[in-house]
Amino acid sequence: MDKSYYNPRDLKKFGAISEWSEELGNKFFDYYGKVFEEGALTPREKSLIALAVAHTEQCPYCIDAYTQDGLQRGITKEEMMEALHVGAAIKSGATLVHGVQMMNKVNKLEM
Amino acid sequence: MATKSLQKRESELANSNRQLEILSNGIFQNGELSTFANKIKETNQFPLRPKKIEILQINLGYMCNQVCSHCHVDAGPDRKEIMTRKTMQQCLDVIANTGAHTLDLTGGAPEMNPLFRWFVEEASKVGVKDFIVRSNLTIIRANKKYHDLPEFFKKHNVHVVSSMPHWTRGKTDKQRGDGVFDKSIKALQELNAVGYGIPGSSLRLDLVYNPSGAFLPGDQVAMEKDFKKALMDEFGIQFHNLFAITNLPISRFLDYLIASENYEDYMYSLVEAFNPSAVANVMCTNTISVSWDGWLYDCDFNQMLDLKVASKVKHISEYNEEALQNRNIIISQHCYGCTAGAGSSCQGTVA
Numbered sequence: 411m412d413k414s415y416y417n418p419r420d421l422k423k424f425g426a427i428s429e430w431s432e433e434l435g436n437k438f439f440d441y442y443g444k445v446f447e448e449g450a451l452t453p454r455e456k457s458l459i460a461l462a463v464a465h466t467e468q469c470p471y472c473i474d475a476y477t478q479d480g481l482q483r484g485i486t487k488e489e490m491m492e493a494l495h496v497g498a499a500i501k502s503g504a505t506l507v508h509g510v511q512m513m514n515k516v517n518k519l520e521m
Numbered sequence: 522m523a524t525k526s527l528q529k530r531e532s533e534l535a536n537s538n539r540q541l542e543i544l545s546n547g548i549f550q551n552g553e554l555s556t557f558a559n560k561i562k563e564t565n566q567f568p569l570r571p572k573k574i575e576i577l578q579i580n581l582g583y584m585c586n587q588v589c590s591h592c593h594v595d596a597g598p599d600r601k602e603i604m605t606r607k608t609m610q611q612c613l614d615v616i617a618n619t620g621a622h623t624l625d626l627t628g629g630a631p632e633m634n635p636l637f638r639w640f641v642e643e644a645s646k647v648g649v650k651d652f653i654v655r656s657n658l659t660i661i662r663a664n665k666k667y668h669d670l671p672e673f674f675k676k677h678n679v680h681v682v683s684s685m686p687h688w689t690r691g692k693t694d695k696q697r698g699d700g701v702f703d704k705s706i707k708a709l710q711e712l713n714a715v716g717y718g719i720p721g722s723s724l725r726l727d728l729v730y731n732p733s734g735a736f737l738p739g740d741q742v743a744m745e746k747d748f749k750k751a752l753m754d755e756f757g758i759q760f761h762n763l764f765a766i767t768n769l770p771i772s773r774f775l776d777y778l779i780a781s782e783n784y785e786d787y788m789y790s791l792v793e794a795f796n797p798s799a800v801a802n803v804m805c806t807n808t809i810s811v812s813w814d815g816w817l818y819d820c821d822f823n824q825m826l827d828l829k830v831a832s833k834v835k836h837i838s839e840y841n842e843e844a845l846q847n848r849n850i851i852i853s854q855h856c857y858g859c860t861a862g863a864g865s866s867c868q869g870t871v872a
Contacts, residue, residue: 422793453743481732482739484747486689 421471454483461490462497524588526597527773534776535595537827544770544854548785554792557856564797569805569850571819574842576623576808578821578867579612580604581631581640583813586663589684589697591731591774593825596629603634608815608837613643615840621809622650625867627821630660632667645677653680655729655867658708659701671708671715680725681717682764682867683709686733688751696733709758718760726759729869731766735783737790737861738765741870764869767791769822769858791857799864802871805850811837819850821867826855 428435446456457479464472480490527535534540548554561567582603585596604612616624624644631637631654645652654674661670674681685705686696693702709726712718718726728748732738745763752758768774770787778784805819809830815837818824832848834841864871 422789453740454747478736481734481736484687484730484739484744486687486692 416470418474421474424471454485457483458485458489458493462493465494466497466501524597526583526588526595526599527776528595529597529599532776534772534779537825540771540775541826541828541853543775543779548788549854554788557852557854560792560795560857561797561800561852564800566797566800569800569803569852571846571848571850572806574619574621574807574809574846576625576804576867577612577616577619577621577811578625578627578808579811580627580813580821580824581629581634581637583629584633585629585657586633586660587630587657587698587701589773590777591696591733591768593769593772593774593822594629595772595825600629602813603629604636604640604813604815606636606639608813609636609640609643611815611837611840612811613640613647615837616644616647616649620842623653624649624651625653625655625808627655627867630657632656632660632670638673641673641677641679645679651680652678653682655682655684657697658683658685658705659697661708661711662704671712671717674712675715675717675724678724680727681712682727682729684731685709685728685748686731688748688755692733706756706758709752709760710756713757713759718758720759720761725761727762727764728760729764729766731768735778735781735787737794738767738865741765741863762869764867765863765865766867766869767858767861767865769855771822771855772825788854788857791861794861795857796860796862796864796872799860799862799870799872802864802866803856803859804866804868804871805859808867809845817845820859822855822858823851826853828853 425439428439446453457476460472461476461480464476477490545556549556555563558567561569583594583596583600584598584603585600586598588597626641628634634640641654656670661667683705684697685693687693690702693705694700709718712726715724716722717724730738730744730748738744741763744765748763749760752760770778770784770791775784778787805823808820810818810821810824812818812824816824817830817832817835817837817840818828819830828851829835830845830848831851832845834844859865859871
């Protein structure tokens, strides 16, 4: 076994997942490709969403891929960081909004 | 950012043989990656042969007012190699008789050659179909004597192709030097003012985008759309087309790749993005590059690596189109830069 769970070179082997399940792998990559095509959103906007989600998912492969993708599309580092803050705000918001659940429970249990 | 050329700094990378060695060692020597020759053998495109010569690209000298960090020419104010009148006259004799429809003047900053205007005036008399000058834009603002260049270009119906790595100040200045963005914007506005770049205008103004780092250019059409919107919204600037050009791993860009430890990853991305249909249209198949001292090359990159054409005709003084068309194009691993993705040439994508 490798000494690290993550190896940057593994990202290039992503396509190999189809080898052990061709039909599902192909369906996934077709879907993935279709999602990032120009639609109501531009590929540039989709790239920024992907970058933000890559961080909230804390996926090093995706961070590597979508930072590179953003640079290739001329996305600036200010735009990238702003996108990350959107992801971070939703993450922290999602944590904090559960505070209402905590408060409900405390209010119910406390005399 | 460095303000001197590799040559002035006496860097080992100023030596073209050293660059070729680096490009053939390591990952290409140990078989981790295919050499370019082996790669195009797989697709039956070896040896690479020229088609009809359509473009004469003449380098008027390596002198430049900028020292861009990615420059494959290693140009700068400290480079003194510029074309003489004698060599220019030899070029004019060829231009008068060539079947090529495009004349493409480059540098350095070609405008810094004191004989630039004379050469343009003489060359324009021949009536080539497309007469390009590659201008770095800031030269127009660099000194009073260049301020009338937009008018001069207009007078001779020159097609202006200018570098602009990004529509933001930060990315542009990081690659090309402090203050370059503001001067470039001003120069573009001046070109627009005399009629360049306006939709429908015959005064052509195209921009060249090349990535400001160790990554490949994005989709040319999408980038053009973004550039047009940003330059119009913020500065009221118009231009015709955007050419997305890949940085080739030679000279100062190679120096940057090695120093930033991006060399291997960058070569991997180029090789992985190899596109055989780009090979069919790479610019060396329709271009001859002429150096400031009159030597002939397959392209401007081979010129910088001092790989002269593999033909008995090697100098502009003995130019012979038929002999030149019957040659093999010299290749090395830097050629992957022109065949990655949608391909890359001085005219943008090729696939």
